[in-house]
Structures are given as structure tokens and as C-alpha cells.
Amino acid sequence: MKKTFPAMTNLKNLVFLDIETVSGQPNFESLEPGMQALWEKKSNFLRRDEEIPLDKLYFDRAAIYSEFGKIICISVGILHYDKEEQLNIRIKSIKSDNESELLNEFVTLLHEKMDENNIQLCGHNAKEFDFPYICRRMIINGIALPPYLQIAGKKPWEIKHLDTMEMWKFGDYKSYTSLALLTEVFEIPSPKDDIDGSDVNRVYYHEEGLERIAEYCNRDVLATAQVYLKIQALELITEDHVIFVN
Incomplete structure (x- = not known):
């Protein structure tokens, strides 16, 4: 007997996302003097007694920290059923050199497409990285947090965010499990193409490869959605039901 998907009400509010920073x-020399001093102070904790030049450490590591980095791409994936009741996913990358414009476009997209009060965000390691990074960069850019990112004062069970890495842990907090590992374990096509996260800064600044980075980000969103479905014991989305939106 063919396995069917649950009612759309269980999936329609899910928004899968991934960011690239x-x-x-x-380079370090382009920072304002105050930020240079603060990065130098932070670098003392990052070096761990290794002799790493300050400018290399900045180029290699600053993107991880929302105070020193910025978002250049947010990819979102939204599920829907077609007329044949097959589950589809529409994936769109929002990319820009202007972070403020990018963040505002992200908020506008979800405002127009979804019920903001019922959105449930899902990402891989997103509770630790993507969600707080977006919140902090919105605040830095003077953008009001939408309902689905307002978590201050809420009890843990009131926060709707989902994290496929956390779901996979089942309460075991001993180790990090990469998205690439889960796709391999589940025999899902790997999201990794010709670059990985460690290449993004170089591709962006040295190769002007924003489009290439956006494609990489889209693939991560698709992989996250597939991992989520696998963990929920649901059928994966076939390639012909994946729609990339310009």
C-alpha cells in the first residue's frame, strides 16, 4: 500500500531556510579602528595558542559571528500539494550585497506568502546559528523582528522553531551531526556541490560568486526538507516536484 502524506495542515506552515554569511x-584592514581593536581582542580567544595572522583569522572566521559578519543569502523552501496531491517544494534564494535590502525582502516574502503568526521555521543547526544570526542582523539593521522570530520572554515550548540536527539527536547532546552526514545516511542526494561553507567568503569576495553561493544555499534547503521528511517517516520529494523560483 502506498504511503500517503498527512493532511496539509501539518506541513503548510513550515518554512525551511538556510543562510550564507x-x-x-x-579584509581586516577595511574595518573601522574600533572594530579592528574588538576583533583583535576576540581573536585572542580564537587562536588557542596558534600563530595565525590577524588578517587571515578575520577572513576565515569573522563570518561566523553576527557582530563581525553579514548575511548575503537566505534561501527559503515552502511545501505545497499539487492537483495530483503530490508534495512539492518551492525554493527561492534571496541574495544581495545589501544586507538591509535582503532582510527586508525576506520579511516581505513570508508576509505575502504565509500566515506570519503560524509560521514554523526549520533549519539544520538553525537554533544555534541561522535563527539567532538573522535576529541579530535585523536588529543591527534597524528592522523589526517579525512574529516568527520574536522569542524573548517565551517559554521553550512556546517557540515553534524546528531544527533537524536537534530532532536527530533525540536528546543526545554529545556531538554535532552535519547535514552532509545525514543525507549520506539517509541516501538523500548530497546538498554539497563544488563549494562548502568554508569556501563562501573566498567565492564571494575573490570571485564575485553570489549566484554560485545562492545555488549552494538552495541545495541545503532542499536537503534539510528531505531530512525532515525522512525523520518524520514520510516520503521524500522527487526531483520533478522541486521548483526553484527566481
């Missing part, structure tokens, strides 16, 4: 400036 880079250092706020192309």
Missing part, C-alpha cells in the same frame, strides 16, 4: 568587510 561572509565577513562584514573583505
Whole structure:
């Protein structure tokens, strides 16, 4: 007997997302003096007694920290059933060199397409990285947090965010499990193409490869959605039901 999907009400509010970040400036020398001093102070904790030049450490690591980095791409995936009741996913990348414009476009997209009060965000390791990073960069850019990112004062069970890495842990907090590993375990096509997260800063600043980074980000969103469905014991989305939106 063919396995069917649950009612759409269980999936229609899910928004799968992934972000790509880079250092706020192309190099350490481009930072304002105050930020240079603060990065130098932070670098003392990052070096761990290794002799790493300050400018290399900035280029390699600054993107991880929302105070020193910026978002250049947010890819979102939204599920829907077609007329044949087959589950589809529409994936769109929002990319820009202007972070403020990118964040505003992200908020506008979900405002127009979804019920903001019922949106449930889902990402891989997103509770630790993507969600707080977006919140902090919105605040830095003077953008009001939408309902689905307002978590201050809420009890843990009131926060609707989902994290496929957390779901996979089943309460075991001993180790990090990469998205690439889960796709391999589940025999899902790998999201990794010709670049990975460690390449993003170089591809962006040295190769002007924003489009290439956006494609990589889209693939991560698709992989996250497939992992989520697998964990829920649901059928995966076939390639012909994946729609990439310009």
C-alpha cells in the first residue's frame, strides 16, 4: 500500500531556510579602528595558542559571528500539494550585497506568502546559528523582528522553531551531526556541490560568486526538507516536484 502524506495542515506552515554569511568587510584592514581593536581582542580567544595572522583569522572566521559578519543569502523552501496531491517544494534564494535590502525582502516574502503568526521555521543547526544570526542582523539593521522570530520572554515550548540536527539527536547532546552526514545516511542526494561553507567568503569576495553561493544555499534547503521528511517517516520529494523560483 502506498504511503500517503498527512493532511496539509501539518506541513503548510513550515518554512525551511538556510543562510550564507561572509565577513562584514573583505579584509581586516577595511574595518573601522574600533572594530579592528574588538576583533583583535576576540581573536585572542580564537587562536588557542596558534600563530595565525590577524588578517587571515578575520577572513576565515569573522563570518561566523553576527557582530563581525553579514548575511548575503537566505534561501527559503515552502511545501505545497499539487492537483495530483503530490508534495512539492518551492525554493527561492534571496541574495544581495545589501544586507538591509535582503532582510527586508525576506520579511516581505513570508508576509505575502504565509500566515506570519503560524509560521514554523526549520533549519539544520538553525537554533544555534541561522535563527539567532538573522535576529541579530535585523536588529543591527534597524528592522523589526517579525512574529516568527520574536522569542524573548517565551517559554521553550512556546517557540515553534524546528531544527533537524536537534530532532536527530533525540536528546543526545554529545556531538554535532552535519547535514552532509545525514543525507549520506539517509541516501538523500548530497546538498554539497563544488563549494562548502568554508569556501563562501573566498567565492564571494575573490570571485564575485553570489549566484554560485545562492545555488549552494538552495541545495541545503532542499536537503534539510528531505531530512525532515525522512525523520518524520514520510516520503521524500522527487526531483520533478522541486521548483526553484527566481
